[in-house]
Each structure stands twice: as C-alpha cells, then as structure tokens.
Amino acid sequence: MEYTRLGRTGLLVSRICLGTMNFGWQIGETESHAILDRAYEKGVNFVDTATMYGRETGDGLSERFIGRWFDKAGHRDRIVLATKVYAPMTERPNDGGLSARHIIAACEASLRRLRTDWIDLYQMHHVQRDIPWEEIWQATETLVVQGKVRYVGSSNFAGWHLARAQAAAERRNFLGLVSEQCKYNLLTRHVELEVLPAAIELGIGILPYSPLHFGALSGALRQLDLPLAALRTELSAGTLARLEELFPPVGNGGPGPEAWAW
Template structure:
C-alpha cells in the first residue's frame, strides 16, 4: 500500500482512508469488523468516522463498533484514527456546534465510545458561523495539551474558511488545520475553484468523500441493467439520471481501457496533487478490492483528457479567478 504525508505534517497515512459512515446505519458490528480486518490485511491504516455516524439517539454506533474492534483486534496502535465534532448528539442546545464546551465534551464522549486514549485527527465537521476561531482553537489547544488529540482537521469548509482558521491559529502559534474533508469526485468538481488552491497554499491535505458520487460512478448503469442491488440503484433517480449521458460515456471509456469504473474514479482523484487519501465507504469486505487497485493504477494523459471531456471542470477549469475570468 502506497503512503503519503497528511498535509504538511510528518504523519504518514495510507493513500486510501476507510470511511465508516455505513457502520451502524447500513451494516452491523460483525460486518463492520470484517471490513476493518480486511482493510488492515490490504495495508489500509487510515480510518475515518464521526460521532454522528450510526447515531439514532446519540449512541454513536460507528464509533462504538470501532471501539469494540480495537478491543478485539488490539490494532489501535496500527491505525491513524479520525473522527468529527459538530452535529447534534441530543436535544440539548449545547450538544452541537463548535463551542468550546461542545468540542471538549464531544471529544471525551468519542474517546469513551472508541475505547481509546487519543484521537489522531479531530475534525470540525462543518463551519459554525456563530463561534469565533479563538474559542475553537482554545478548545483544540486544550485537547492537544491533554494528549487527547494529535491534529485538527476540517470538513465542508470553503477556501476562505480555511484561510481564516489558519490565520487565527497562526496568531496563537498553533498548528491549525492539517486536512480538509470535502465532497469531490468527477461529477462534483467545484472545490477545484478555491478549496483545493487554498489547501495547497496552506499545506492542508484533501480527503475527498463520496468519490463515487453515491454509487453513480461505480458502474451504475451496468448494475441497473444486470439487476445488481446497491447504492447505484438506490440513488438512481437523484444521482444517476441527471447525468445519464455522461455516465454512459464514462462506462464505455472504462470498458475500452479495461478498468472497472470504481478503480478509474478513485485513480483520477489519486492523481490530483492536492489529494492525500480518498475516503471509501465499504459495506462489505469485498468492496475494498477495486479501490485498492486504484492505488497502483496510473491513468495516461489521453484517459485524463477524456475524463475532462466527459466530466468538464467548472468554468474554464482550474482555480479561480482564471476559471471564470479572462
């Protein structure tokens, strides 16, 4: 398994990150453990979760499943563990957002569910326009000094949010944000305008989620024809139909070059210089094989150009303002 540094840090991670959003919501504890066992066999050591994943009433099943796997496998030291804070975890008004109170309380609750003493990457799951950065960084500094977290990351931030966050961290002589988790795939390329350029300038590693656009880029049309159940069928009306023509051309291109659509979509992301590790969300251990194949797949210039033609970038392509200005 190829490895890289997480943003500007000295921490190394596998080029794929195992996302656990399906744990608790789509699959049970035993199936979740099987996914993690297979991931480790394949050399994947980067695992992402969130306090809200698998949660119905604040129970955080995804984190609990990871915690029970750590106890059973003894693999905690082998894993770079990421989780998140922001989403409501109860009806109480202070059990949400990025107040210092909630950041610290959520971290401690996640540690209990995960059955670990530390979180490697503690991510701000969304922007909180009501809370100032000095308050946010004060809480993150406290957790860092206590040894409960190692690094801070963000998710769903705009480019200017990254800049403001880092400016405030620099004033406090704090490391700041080292990674940004954003929705990024062949069908959704808007982050290329400002998020990716800002991240590159600041040394922030990009962790794309939904790399297959909810299954639309996984060979969805073929699966529909063959009656294969899965997300490609479940999300067909919303995720596939609006892009049917492009997806048809995409699947034809993949067939011509002899690669599975899953592998191509993830290999395309891995070729982007700003990307640290795409986040994959398997519901079964076997679903790890095609993404792992992408790590050693190099798409040639003709294929990259064909993908740009099928899935055009926003505007003129590349970062703003050139993407929309002369």
C-alpha cells in the same frame, strides 16, 4: 499499500482511508469488523468516522463498532484514527456545534465510544460562522495539550474558511488545520475553484470523500477492493482527456478567479 504525509505534518497515512459512514446505518457490527480486518490486512492504516455516523439518537454507533474492533483486534497503536465533531447528539441546545463546551465534551464522549486514549485527527465536521476562531482554537489546544488529540482538521469548509482558521491559529502559535475533508469526484468538482488552491497554499492535506459519488461512478456498489485497485491503476492521457469531456470542470477549469474570468 502506498503511504503519504498528512498535509504538512510528519504523519504517514495510507493513500486509501477507510470511511465508516455506513457502519451502523447500512451494515451491522460483524460486517463492519470484517471490513476493518480486510483494510488492515491490505495495509490501510487510516480510519475515519464521526460522532453522527450510524446513529439514530446520539448513540455514535459507528464509533462504538470501531472501539469494540480495537478491543478485539488490538491494532489501536497501528491505526491513524480520525473522527469529527459538530452534529447535535441530543436535542439539548449545547450538545452540538463548535462551542468550546461541545468540542471538549464531544471529544470525551468519542474517546469513550472508541475505547481509546487519543484521537489522531479531530475534525470539525462543518463550519460554524457565528463562533469565533479564538474559542474553537482554545478548546482544541486544550485537547492537544492533554494528549487527547494529536492533529486538528476540517470538513466541508470553503477556501476562505481555511484561510481565516489558519490566520487565527498563527496568531496563537498553533499548528491549526492539517487537513480538509471535502466532497470531490468527477461529478462534484467545485472544490477545484478555491478549496484546493487554498489548501495547497496553506499546506493542508485534502481527504476527498465520496470519490465514487456514492458508488455511481463505479458502475455498481462494491466493497473495499475496488478503491484499493485504483492505487495500482494509471490512466492514459487519452482517458484523462475523455473524462474531462464527460465530466467537465466548473467554469473554464482550474482555480478561481481564472475559472470564471480572464
């Protein structure tokens, strides 16, 4: 397994992160634990989930599966654990979004479901434009000071959202975002325009989700071994050029504004 630093931090994570969106939705607990076992055996130390994964009515089933795996396997101290906050967990008005109240309450609930004392990477699952960054950072700083969260990340942010978030964090002398999880594959390349350039400039790591476009780019729906093999595969210049022809980038390619202007 290859390891790399998470953004500009000193934290080392496996280059393959095990996403668990299908835990509870498509596969049961036994198979979910088998996948976690297989990933751990192969050196994957990075596991990503979310409050909404596997749930029907706010039960956080994916997190519960992972928590019971920690109880059974005993690997919590060797895993970099990431989860997300944003999705409404009930129909009550304050049980969703990025208010300080929900961020802290959702973290406490995730800790209980995951059966752990801390979350390594706590990610905002989506941007919420009508909540000030001062409120969001105040809540996450509280969790960091309490030792319940180590790092903070985002997901599905635009490039200018990353810039606004970091500017607000810097005013508070806070580390701010260390990662952005975005949809990125040969069929979905919009993040190349502004998200990737902003992340590079700000030292924010990129966690691409759906790299095989939900299996469409793999030729078939397969298990964990396929992405692991990708780490050992180096594509030739000719193959890369052919992929660019088959799956052209947005506009002229590269970051904006050059992608659409001179």
